[in-house]
Amino acid sequence: MSPASPAEASRLAAVRRYAALKTSSGAAFDRVAALAARIFRAPFATVTIVGDDTVRVIAAHGLPPRRGLVESLCAAAVRHGGPYVVEDAWLHPHAAGDPAVHGEPGIRFYAAAPITTPDGEALGSVNVMDVRPREAGDEELACLRDLAGLVMDELEARLATQHTVEVERELRASAERLARTLQRTLLPPALPRVPGLRAAAAYHPVSADEVGGDFYDLFPLDGGRWGFFLGDVCGKGADAAALTSLVRYTLRAAAVYDADPHAVLANLDAVLQQEHAGGEAPAPYCTAVFGVLQPDGDGFGVTLATGGHPPALAVRANGAVEPIHPVGGQLIGILRNPRFAQVSARLNAGDALLLYTDGLTEARTPSGSMLDEDGLTAYLAAAGPTSADDLLTAVHDLITELGSGVSDDTAVLALSVPPATRTPSSGSLGAA
Amino acid sequence: MQHDNGLTVSLQSPTSGPRLLVVAGDLDHHTTPRLRAALEEVEFGPGADLVVDLSDLTFCDSTGIATLVAAHQRAADAGAALLLAGLHSDIARVFQIMGLDQLLSLYDSPEEAVRALSK
Numbered sequence: 001m002s003p004a005s006p007a008e009a010s011r012l013a014a015v016r017r018y019a020a021l022k023t024s025s026g027a028a029f030d031r032v033a034a035l036a037a038r039i040f041r042a043p044f045a046t047v048t049i050v051g052d053d054t055v056r057v058i059a060a061h062g063l064p065p066r067r068g069l070v071e072s073l074c075a076a077a078v079r080h081g082g083p084y085v086v087e088d089a090w091l092h093p094h095a096a097g098d099p100a101v102h103g104e105p106g107i108r109f110y111a112a113a114p115i116t117t118p119d120g121e122a123l124g125s126v127n128v129m130d131v132r133p134r135e136a137g138d139e140e141l142a143c144l145r146d147l148a149g150l151v152m153d154e155l156e157a158r159l160a161t162q163h164t165v166e167v168e169r170e171l172r173a174s175a176e177r178l179a180r181t182l183q184r185t186l187l188p189p190a191l192p193r194v195p196g197l198r199a200a201a202a203y204h205p206v207s208a209d210e211v212g213g214d215f216y217d218l219f220p221l222d223g224g225r226w227g228f229f230l231g232d233v234c235g236k237g238a239d240a241a242a243l244t245s246l247v248r249y250t251l252r253a254a255a256v257y258d259a260d261p262h263a264v265l266a267n268l269d270a271v272l273q274q275e276h277a278g279g280e281a282p283a284p285y286c287t288a289v290f291g292v293l294q295p296d297g298d299g300f301g302v303t304l305a306t307g308g309h310p311p312a313l314a315v316r317a318n319g320a321v322e323p324i325h326p327v328g329g330q331l332i333g334i335l336r337n338p339r340f341a342q343v344s345a346r347l348n349a350g351d352a353l354l355l356y357t358d359g360l361t362e363a364r365t366p367s368g369s370m371l372d373e374d375g376l377t378a379y380l381a382a383a384g385p386t387s388a389d390d391l392l393t394a395v396h397d398l399i400t401e402l403g404s405g406v407s408d409d410t411a412v413l414a415l416s417v418p419p420a421t422r423t424p425s426s427g428s429l430g431a432a
Numbered sequence: 433m434q435h436d437n438g439l440t441v442s443l444q445s446p447t448s449g450p451r452l453l454v455v456a457g458d459l460d461h462h463t464t465p466r467l468r469a470a471l472e473e474v475e476f477g478p479g480a481d482l483v484v485d486l487s488d489l490t491f492c493d494s495t496g497i498a499t500l501v502a503a504h505q506r507a508a509d510a511g512a513a514l515l516l517a518g519l520h521s522d523i524a525r526v527f528q529i530m531g532l533d534q535l536l537s538l539y540d541s542p543e544e545a546v547r548a549l550s551k
Contacts, residue, residue: 234494234495234498235494284494285494287529287530307531308531308532309529328531330531330532330535331501331530331531331532334501334502335501335535336505338531339531339534358529362522362526369522370522
């Protein structure tokens with residue numbers, strides 16, 4: 001292949017710009033070919049784009065789809081500038097050797113109008129062919145030029161559409177990046193190491209570009225105790241994200257001041273009530289579980305308070321799954337004199353505890369019913385997870401199985417006490 | 433999940449007995465302003481009660497919950513009762529987890545709610 005002239009290089013650049021279009025074929029171009037053939041009362045017509053060494057047929061009439069004829073003439077037509085007519089190909093120096101001329105179907109007549117970009121580059125042509133030598137009328141050639149113009153308009157429109165789609169995609173990708181960054185600031189980067197405890201957490205977003213309001217944390221308190229929480233701020237997007245930060249920092253600060261779980265939730269409630277005092281209705285609220293872990297022998301004492309949140313589930317060393325749920329806790333932040341209920345329990349060696357947000361329990365099962373606490377309990381009982389990591393895997397598998405039945409984000413925090421190495425685990429005390 | 437059932441809200445004021453607000457469809461952040469507007473039209477006072485018929489409510493998100501809670505508080509402040517009736521079991525379950533069953537009066541049907549008020 002010889003190096004292209006500057007003019008040809010510029011033409012090929014234009015061809016590449018338009019040829020990159022995945023949609024540069026289709027019904028619109030087929031109709032143009034059919035119309036060209038009818039106007040000339042000729043058996044064959046094509047729409048072709050000429051690359052540096054290929055002639056691409058984007059529409060064909062009277063021929064097998066996407067098959068061309070007289071490629072030598074199509075290539076000559078784009079370099080001609082204006083309508084190009086060969087009245088008898090037998091008498092034409094380049095075309096006489098073309099297999100479509102001396103062989104089947106025996107093309108004699110060829111007429112083409114270039115498909116020219118607004119800045120004057122010929123991308124290809126609309127071509128009409130006949131098996132007998134003939135002349136082309138002025139009216140016919142004018143129509144052919146108009147048809148080539150239509151093809152160009154269509155290519156332009158598709159290029160503009162593709163550009164819009166690319167811009168859209170780029171905007172979307174940057175929104176997703178922002179959402180992921182924001183989400184990371186709302187969740188702890190890593191859970192701390194707690195002696196004698198395994199902790200694991202996961203966040204399952206439904207949509208990559210929408211920030212949810214789920215949150216969790218695990219952090220040290222005085223006297224060897226540990227605080228943990230998990231919850232869900234109502235709403236989505238930037239407002240929910242701002243409220244989520246407020247909730248997280250309030251919970252941590254309140255726990256340093258007074259780690260009693262009930263007091264911590266009451267404190268959060270007071271802060272949220274103030275946050276939207278006199279603001280626009282409806283006021284934002286959250287639901288949360290807050291707990292304190294107190295090392296005790298080979299396990300932990302757990303005190304849990306809940307405000308309007310689904311029950312935490314304990315998976316006992318013997319495989320039993322039971323809720324650790326103080327009855328009667330209410331929504332945080334919008335009720336007058338809300339109740340926050342508290343309960344104490346123990347996590348013995350081999351026991352695990354799962355906290356989750358309602359994206360999980362409000363998911364729809366294939367039968368259309370809500371999974372609910374019962375469905376989750378049954379799933380965990382069957383899966384038999386024995387550690388925090390196992391629990392997370394089980395929840396991950398469950399969310400995967402539920403598929404499109406899950407319509408909200410789900411955060412999960414799992415804690416487990418490693419099984420005793422020598423003695424089998426003693427009986428567990430359930431929810432007090 | 434797409435919630436595109438829309439929402440219809442209509443207030444019925446019978447000559448005797450409590451007013452009835454019938455809410456049907458999906459209550460989400462797009463449609464809740466319509467419920468809020470309808471509730472703001474309702475004047476509460478001692479004996480001027482409201483039964484909200486939610487029998488055909490198909491979905492209720494956090495903004496819907498907050499709006500119902502706010503209306504309940506406004507009614508209570510005015511010495512009136514706001515009763516919710518006919519809540520679908522899934523939505524009732526969510527209300528229960530949020531502890532709202534202790535605050536809001538939930539009835540199986542509007543008729544039952546009206547009967548409770550006449551006692």
